[in-house]
Amino acid sequence: MKEMENTAIVTAVHRDRYELCLGAEIVYGRLKTAAFYNSREIVMFPTVGDHVEVLRNADGDSTILKVKERKSVFMRLNATQGLPDQAVAANFDYVFITMSLNKDFHPSKLERYLTVAWQSGGTPVILLTKSDLMEDREQVLAQVSTLAPGVDVYCVSSYTGEGFLQLETYFANGKTIVLLGSSGVGKSSFVNVLMGTERMQTSDIREADAQGRHTTTYKQMFEIPDRIMLPDKSVIKGGGRIIDTPGMRKLVMGEGADGMELTFEDIEELASQCRFSDCRHQTEPGCAVRKALEDGTLDQRHWKTYLSLQKEEAYARARQQVLARKMEKSKRRR
Ligand SMILES: Nc1nc2c(ncn2[C@@H]2O[C@H](COP(=O)(O)OP(=O)(O)O)[C@@H](O)[C@H]2O)c(=O)[nH]1
Ligand SMILES: [Mg+2]
Ligand SMILES: [Zn+2]
Structure with missing residues (x-):
C-alpha cells in the first residue's frame, strides 16, 4: 500500500463519503476520525468546492486530513443549537x-x-x-x-x-x-x-x-x-x-456588514446624515432616514428588508461569539 499527501477538491458529498478531484483523477475519501470527530476544537467539515488535504490511498478510499482555508463560502444555519453552521458550497x-x-x-x-x-x-x-x-x-x-x-x-x-x-x-x-x-x-x-x-x-x-x-x-x-x-x-x-445545489434556502447572513453596505448603500448614506451618529431612526430628532420615509424618497419595502436583514446579522454575530467562546474554553481545557 502506497500513501501520499495531496490537495484535492471536493466535487460531491455522499453521506460520509466524499468525491474528490485529485489532479485529473476522481477518487473517493473519508474523514480522518481523529481530526474531525474526536477533536476538541470546532473543525470545518468539507463541502463541495473545498480544497482538502488528503492521504492518497491507491487501494481504497483516501483519508481527508484537513479542510484548507476558504476564499468564499455559503453557510446554512445548523438546526441543532450550539453546533456550528454548515457550509453549503x-x-x-x-x-x-x-x-x-x-x-x-x-x-x-x-x-x-x-x-x-x-x-x-x-x-x-x-x-x-x-x-x-x-x-x-x-x-x-x-x-x-x-x-x-x-x-x-x-x-x-x-x-x-x-x-x-x-x-x-x-x-x-x-x-x-x-x-x-x-x-x-x-x-x-x-x-x-x-x-x-x-x-x-x-x-x-x-x-x-x-x-x-x-x-x-x-x-x-x-x-x-x-x-x-x-x-x-x-x-x-x-x-x-x-x-x-438545491439547498440554498436557509442561508445565514455572515458576520461583518460588507454585504449590507453594498446592497443598502442608499440607507447607509441617509443614516450618515442623521443628527446623532448613534441614531436608531426611531424617535430621534433630526433623523434623515425617517424624513426620507415620510417624504417617499426612501421606499418602505426597501427599508423593511434592510431592518430584517440587520436583525439576522446581529443574530449571526451573537452566534459567532458563542462559538468563539466555546472554542476558547476547549483550548484551555487541553
Ligand atoms: N420555458 C423554460 N422553462 C425552463 C427553462 N429552464 C428550466 N425550465 C423548466 O423549469 C423547471 C425547473 O427547472 P430546474 O432546472 O429543475 O430548476 P431548479 O430547481 O432551479 O434546478 C423545469 O420544468 C424546466 O424544464 C427555460 O429556459 N425556459
Ligand atoms: Mg435543480
Ligand atoms: Zn436616524
Missing part, C-alpha cells in the same frame, strides 16, 4: 443569482440574495432565467438595475440558448461559479446546457417520480467542457467549474 468566484422572470421575481428576494452573495466573498452576477417565457422584460430589467447597481444582469433561456454567449467571460479555467436561487427557476437546466447532457435532474423528472422520492439533497460540482454546444447548435467557449 465553498471557494467559488462568481455567484449566479438566478431568478425566473415569469413567477419568481421579487425585489426583496433579490436584495436578500445580493446581500448573501456579497458576504460570501464571491462576485454576484444576475441571471434572469426562462427568457423564452418573458414578454415584457424592460420593466423588470429597469427594476433590477436600480436594486443592483454595478452588478451584471443577463437574460438567459436554457430552451433557446439565449444569453449564453455573453456568459463566456465567466467560463474560465480556475474560475468557479455557484448557482443561487429558489427551486424551479431553472438552475439544473442551466447546468445541463453547459454540460451538454442531463447531468442534474430537473424538476420535470422529479415530479414524474411516482414514489414521490426526493432527490433534492443532491449537490455537485462539475467541470464545464471547453466547448459548449447550445440548443441552436452554435458553439461557445467553456471552461472552469460550476456548483449546482
Whole structure:
C-alpha cells in the first residue's frame, strides 16, 4: 500500500463519503476520525468546492486530513443549537443569482440574495432565467438595475440558448461559479446546457417520480467542457467549474456588514446624515432616514428588508461569539 499527501477538491458529498478531484483523477475519501470527530476544537467539515488535504490511498478510499482555508463560502444555519453552521458550497468566484422572470421575481428576494452573495466573498452576477417565457422584460430589467447597481444582469433561456454567449467571460479555467436561487427557476437546466447532457435532474423528472422520492439533497460540482454546444447548435467557449445545489434556502447572513453596505448603500448614506451618529431612526430628532420615509424618497419595502436583514446579522454575530467562546474554553481545557 502506497500513501501520499495531496490537495484535492471536493466535487460531491455522499453521506460520509466524499468525491474528490485529485489532479485529473476522481477518487473517493473519508474523514480522518481523529481530526474531525474526536477533536476538541470546532473543525470545518468539507463541502463541495473545498480544497482538502488528503492521504492518497491507491487501494481504497483516501483519508481527508484537513479542510484548507476558504476564499468564499455559503453557510446554512445548523438546526441543532450550539453546533456550528454548515457550509453549503465553498471557494467559488462568481455567484449566479438566478431568478425566473415569469413567477419568481421579487425585489426583496433579490436584495436578500445580493446581500448573501456579497458576504460570501464571491462576485454576484444576475441571471434572469426562462427568457423564452418573458414578454415584457424592460420593466423588470429597469427594476433590477436600480436594486443592483454595478452588478451584471443577463437574460438567459436554457430552451433557446439565449444569453449564453455573453456568459463566456465567466467560463474560465480556475474560475468557479455557484448557482443561487429558489427551486424551479431553472438552475439544473442551466447546468445541463453547459454540460451538454442531463447531468442534474430537473424538476420535470422529479415530479414524474411516482414514489414521490426526493432527490433534492443532491449537490455537485462539475467541470464545464471547453466547448459548449447550445440548443441552436452554435458553439461557445467553456471552461472552469460550476456548483449546482438545491439547498440554498436557509442561508445565514455572515458576520461583518460588507454585504449590507453594498446592497443598502442608499440607507447607509441617509443614516450618515442623521443628527446623532448613534441614531436608531426611531424617535430621534433630526433623523434623515425617517424624513426620507415620510417624504417617499426612501421606499418602505426597501427599508423593511434592510431592518430584517440587520436583525439576522446581529443574530449571526451573537452566534459567532458563542462559538468563539466555546472554542476558547476547549483550548484551555487541553
Ligand atoms: N420555458 C423554460 N422553462 C425552463 C427553462 N429552464 C428550466 N425550465 C423548466 O423549469 C423547471 C425547473 O427547472 P430546474 O432546472 O429543475 O430548476 P431548479 O430547481 O432551479 O434546478 C423545469 O420544468 C424546466 O424544464 C427555460 O429556459 N425556459
Ligand atoms: Mg435543480
Ligand atoms: Zn436616524
